[in-house]
Amino acid sequence: MDEKLEVLKRKLKEMGSVLIAYSGGVDSTFLLKVAKEALGEGVLAVIARSPIHPEWEYREAKRVADSLRVRFVELQTDELSRPEFVRNLEDRCYWCKRGLFEGLKEIAEREGIQWVVDGSNLDDLDEFRPGMKARDELGVRSPLCEARLSKGEIRRLSQRLGLFTWNKPSFSCLATRIPYGNPITLEALRRVGGAEEILLSMGFREIRVRDHGEIARIEIREEEMQRLMNRKEEIIRRLKEIGYHHVTLDLEGRS
Structure with a gap:
């Protein structure tokens, strides 16, 4: 693991200067920290602002970038202007990443x-990620992959470096909460984003709210289900206030 970290530092130094597609998550925060140490002022963090990303995520990412003393700018993206994205087929992530990387x-x-x-890591290569096609087409590099660093290794190294994100739950964009084939709308994104922010504010950490129109389907770890059920009246009331007619719990939970 230490050898991989040295490989990462060496590759970053060879690059000379980098613009990091930054989200505030485990991987991009770790990359930002190491890049700052390797390149100093030769690092720029850019985070996308868009309805597919919740505001709390932006605020947290900015706070981390400020604490690392890294120059930070935002990029306004408009995924909803792309019909290929809105139609929400299996290539949705390709069109999202294509627009993002072009802007970066x-x-x-x-x-x-x-x-x-x-911040793509080695484990991402084994998953279905259409966005990587856009990455390759536009010549974007993934230093964590190049250094052969896995998610688990990145978490352990992040903890060693004192990054509070080391045990942060993974968080994908809000568009992933809408089933393939259902058009992505601003209303649906705001609804599901609001629902997840409510649950996060109640202390639930690893959650997803799947949007099925009038139905919210909550995914949560099995060990937290009873705590959620203890507050079900409040959760039902608050999610109905933001537009859902029915609030359900997925009994399979999150793995």
Whole structure:
């Protein structure tokens, strides 16, 4: 693991300067920390702001970037203007990432930064991730993959480096809460984002709210189900206030 960390540092130094597609999650925060140590002022963190990303995630990401003393800018993205994204087929992530990386490359060119990089890790190569096609087409690099770092290793190294994100639950964009084939709308994104923020504010950590129109389907770890049921009246009331007619619990839970 230590050898992989040294490989990562060496690769970053060879790049000279990097623009990091930054989300505030485990992987991109770790990459940001190591890049700052390796390149100093040659690092720019850019986070996308869009209805597919909740506001609390942006605020938290900005706070972390500020604490690491990394220059931080935001990029307004407009996924809902792309019909290919809105139709919500299995290539949805490709169109999202395509637009994001195009915007990041424009910023990098304007800032004179040599490489756009993202936080993809070794485990991501084994998953269905259409966005990686856009990454490869546009020449975006993934230093964590190049250093052969897995998610578990990144978490352990993050803990060693004192990053509070080391045990942060994984969090994907809100569009993933809408089943394939159901069009992605601003209303649905706001509804599901609001529902998840309510549950997070109640202390539930690893949650997903799947949006089925009038129905909210809550996914949560099995060990937290009883605690959720103890507060079911409040949860039902608050989720109905933001537009759901029915609130359900997925008994299979989150793995």
